[in-house]
Amino acid sequence: MRHTLIALVEDRPGALNRVLGLLRGRGLGLHSIAVGDSETPGVKRTTVLVDTESAEQTIKQLNRLIEVLEVTDVTNAEYVIRETALVKIQAPEPRRAEIRTVTEGFGARIVGSSAQTVVVEMTDTPDRLGEMIKRVMKIGACETMRSGSLAMALGGPARRAKAAGSDDANQAWWSQADGVS
Amino acid sequence: MTETASRFSPPAPPAAVSAERTGAQVMCEALVRENVEVIFGIPGGAIMPFYHAMWEYRDRFRHVLCRHEQGAGHAAEGYARSTGKPGVCVATSGPGATNLVTPIANAWMDSTPLVAITGQVSSAVLGKDAFQETDITGITLPITKHNYRVSRASDLPSVFHEAFHIARTGRPGPVLIDVTKDAQQARLVPDWNTTLNVPGFRAPVDIDPRALREAARLLAGASKPLILAGQGVIISDATPELLSLAEHTGIPVITTLHGIGAFPEDHPLSIGMPGMHGWVHVNRAIQECDVLLSIGARFDDRVTGKASTFAPRARVIHIDIDPSEIGKNVKVAVAIIGDARAALRALIDEMQPRNAAIWLRNIRETQATHQHRQPYLHRPDTKELMPHDVYAALNSALNGRGGYRVVTDVGQHQMWAAQLIEWRRPRTHITSGGAGTMGFAVPAAMGAAIAHPDETIWAIVGDGGFQMTNQELATIGQEGIRNVKVAIVNNGYLGMVRQWQQLFEGRRYSGTPLSGPSFAGLAEAYGLRGFTVDRIEDAEGAINTAWDHDGSVVLDFRVEREANVFPLVPPGLSIGEMITREAPA
Numbered sequence: 001m002r003h004t005l006i007a008l009v010e011d012r013p014g015a016l017n018r019v020l021g022l023l024r025g026r027g028l029g030l031h032s033i034a035v036g037d038s039e040t041p042g043v044k045r046t047t048v049l050v051d052t053e054s055a056e057q058t059i060k061q062l063n064r065l066i067e068v069l070e071v072t073d074v075t076n077a078e079y080v081i082r083e084t085a086l087v088k089i090q091a092p093e094p095r096r097a098e099i100r101t102v103t104e105g106f107g108a109r110i111v112g113s114s115a116q117t118v119v120v121e122m123t124d125t126p127d128r129l130g131e132m133i134k135r136v137m138k139i140g141a142c143e144t145m146r147s148g149s150l151a152m153a154l155g156g157p158a159r160r161a162k163a164a165g166s167d168d169a170n171q172a173w174w175s176q177a178d179g180v181s
Numbered sequence: 182m183t184e185t186a187s188r189f190s191p192p193a194p195p196a197a198v199s200a201e202r203t204g205a206q207v208m209c210e211a212l213v214r215e216n217v218e219v220i221f222g223i224p225g226g227a228i229m230p231f232y233h234a235m236w237e238y239r240d241r242f243r244h245v246l247c248r249h250e251q252g253a254g255h256a257a258e259g260y261a262r263s264t265g266k267p268g269v270c271v272a273t274s275g276p277g278a279t280n281l282v283t284p285i286a287n288a289w290m291d292s293t294p295l296v297a298i299t300g301q302v303s304s305a306v307l308g309k310d311a312f313q314e315t316d317i318t319g320i321t322l323p324i325t326k327h328n329y330r331v332s333r334a335s336d337l338p339s340v341f342h343e344a345f346h347i348a349r350t351g352r353p354g355p356v357l358i359d360v361t362k363d364a365q366q367a368r369l370v371p372d373w374n375t376t377l378n379v380p381g382f383r384a385p386v387d388i389d390p391r392a393l394r395e396a397a398r399l400l401a402g403a404s405k406p407l408i409l410a411g412q413g414v415i416i417s418d419a420t421p422e423l424l425s426l427a428e429h430t431g432i433p434v435i436t437t438l439h440g441i442g443a444f445p446e447d448h449p450l451s452i453g454m455p456g457m458h459g460w461v462h463v464n465r466a467i468q469e470c471d472v473l474l475s476i477g478a479r480f481d482d483r484v485t486g487k488a489s490t491f492a493p494r495a496r497v498i499h500i501d502i503d504p505s506e507i508g509k510n511v512k513v514a515v516a517i518i519g520d521a522r523a524a525l526r527a528l529i530d531e532m533q534p535r536n537a538a539i540w541l542r543n544i545r546e547t548q549a550t551h552q553h554r555q556p557y558l559h560r561p562d563t564k565e566l567m568p569h570d571v572y573a574a575l576n577s578a579l580n581g582r583g584g585y586r587v588v589t590d591v592g593q594h595q596m597w598a599a600q601l602i603e604w605r606r607p608r609t610h611i612t613s614g615g616a617g618t619m620g621f622a623v624p625a626a627m628g629a630a631i632a633h634p635d636e637t638i639w640a641i642v643g644d645g646g647f648q649m650t651n652q653e654l655a656t657i658g659q660e661g662i663r664n665v666k667v668a669i670v671n672n673g674y675l676g677m678v679r680q681w682q683q684l685f686e687g688r689r690y691s692g693t694p695l696s697g698p699s700f701a702g703l704a705e706a707y708g709l710r711g712f713t714v715d716r717i718e719d720a721e722g723a724i725n726t727a728w729d730h731d732g733s734v735v736l737d738f739r740v741e742r743e744a745n746v747f748p749l750v751p752p753g754l755s756i757g758e759m760i761t762r763e764a765p766a
Binding site: 013014018021022054056064066068069164 | 323326330347378379380381382383503504505508509
């Protein structure tokens with residue numbers, strides 16, 4: 001089953017590599033991953049779409065990684081999911097009107113063009129992007145590029161990611177764990 | 182502190198007034214601050230600045246020059262497993278570092294606190310396929326708790342502090358620190374006022390009181406309860422608490438291969454080892470029990486057999502400090518996340534005294550049918566020296582004399598040791614379990630021997646595993662280590678594979694017959710004592726001679742070549758389906 005996970009990951013060298021390596025090493029099917037800055041410097045917010053029988057095991061394994069600060073499975077929560085696609089369509093002059101009609105029908109917009117092609121940008125759910133791409137492929141040859149899905153839960157307050165070095169995120173337990181300083 | 186500067190040395194550091202150090206000196210000082218007393222390693226180009234600085238710290242910690250980095254890593258593991266403190270190994274870049282991969286993987290599988298330090302080529306040439314450049318942090322990503330590449334010397338104090346903290350805290354494991362040569366050479370005034378910056382390294386939270394109450398309720402209502410104790414009990418030093426809980430409740434105790442020693446086997450509630458080569462009465466008890474309390478064990482497939490058929494009637498209570506172990510291999514009714522000792526203490530407080538005398542009697546009746554005269558279990562009637570004879574002699578020497586630890590390797594001899602020696606104390610049985618690394622025993626015994634110079638450290642090893650790392654006998658000689666006694670159970674085969682070929686593959690002994698030199702002669706060549714033993718009546722005397730000899734010894738026991746380990750659960754089957762003896766010829 002496909003699960004939508006949102007992870008906060010420290011922005012350190014190799015951190016993304018560790019996340020990907022773990023998914024590969026444990027035989028999990030990675031469908032898409034999107035990584036970008038969160039509102040907190042030094043912390044990346046990441047959306048991972050993964051095919052796994054046990055999302056619980058995946059989350060626990062991700063949590064073992066030192067740089068992974070938090071993982072949430074929003075699959076069964078209320079959440080929005082969005083992805084951006086760029087589609088370059090072979091577009092000789094006579095077809096341009098049709099392309100414009102179809103893509104505008106999907107809420108996509110033409111963001112560039114050349115003598116032979118137009119480039120369309122669309123941001124929507126992955127399913128709607130798929131439909132749009134399928135439709136324009138009937139008009140002409142296409143080259144597509146997709147960003148990977150971004151997901152965000154609707155419930156709960158807007159929560160700022162804790163800074164990686166902040167006291168509250170940090171110091172809570174290790175001091176009592178072995179008394180080192 | 183005054184050194185005779187060689188003409189190859191960099192300029193001597195300025196007079197003592199300056200707090201300036203090299204990165205390499207900072208690395209040494211970090212080890213001193215972490216109370217490291219010994220490190221195992223081999224120098225090479227990219228780690229030379231560290232070795233140069235180490236000379237100044239030679240009174241603060243000992244460096245043991247090994248003959249192969251794999252040996253250095255296993256020696257550090259032996260040190261760690263016998264003391265509970267992190268073991269430290271050092272190698273240079275490239276092949277030095279890749280030779281550490283096997284011990285790092287072994288430490289990862291067996292939750293051993295290990296800090297591996299590797300040199301790396303200078304930042305200026307990093308990524309340019311420089312001489313002896315290997316991406317060791319990339320290679321060890323999936324087999325370390327965490328790893329670091331340090332190219333800024335100012336990061337060294339905090340990285341070393343974090344690395345030791347991560348290696349020993351929670352579920353222990355290996356951490357690798359890869360330091361570029363220029364970071365070792367850089368001059369800096371180190372800032373030791375480091376705070377740990379590992380927010381993603383999660384705490385063992387307080388023990389959930391509801392889970393505790395539910396566990397206590399299940400245990401109180403059980404008519405056939407069992408305790409399964411794993412290495413977590415040993416790591417947490419929770420043997421006294423385990424004894425209290427067992428005695429308080431009368432629940433029989435099983436110890437896994439890595440749990441051996443967590444509960445004394447001469448205790449009336451100890452029933453033995455489960456799994457592929459576990460006892461019939463133990464596996465049957467697991468299949469019958471109604472509540473199984475697992476403490477610091479991870480339900481490895483060598484314990485569970487076919488996991489879907491494991492303990493079919495049981496509700497499982499799983500105590501573990503690593504949440505990712507809960508529900509990984511078997512379904513769990515109650516999960517208690519936390520330190521084994523804290524969890525056991527809390528559980529004892531929740532439990533009323535009870536007993537399970539009828540259940541225990543049932544188990545003992547099964548045991549009497551299948552396991553009478555344990556040391557000679559299914560010993561064929563032969564005048565040849567059987568492995569069983571060696572273990573009987575070892576068992577009486579070990580338990581008669583005390584003051585020992587035993588390190589075993591991987592294979593038949595390892596299972597016989599687990600079965601045929603009566604284990605009584607934690608950290609006296611050290612083996613390679615999860616990874617099954619042949620070649621572990623000799624170097625790991627060397628590490629344990631350095632940690633415990635007043636004890637006798639036995640390495641029990643097959644002739645296959647012995648020939649993988651026996652060059653560390655040279656290290657034992659050079660370092661003047663006098664308390665390693667190696668017992669080779671020599672059957673001229675890679676015996677466990679041969680046994681499977683015999684039982685499951687029609688005796689096609691493909692790639693398993695194995696020759697070797699005179700191991701006694703080899704020991705003598707390394708400056709140790711060596712003896713060959715091939716008669717039953719000589720086994721005990723040889724062991725006592727080795728024990729009393731003031732120096733390390735190799736005993737080569739030439740045993741019956743086709744002796745097998747029984748009982749045996751064929752791979753992939755339920756632990757209810759055991760082969761208990763040789764099929765009649």
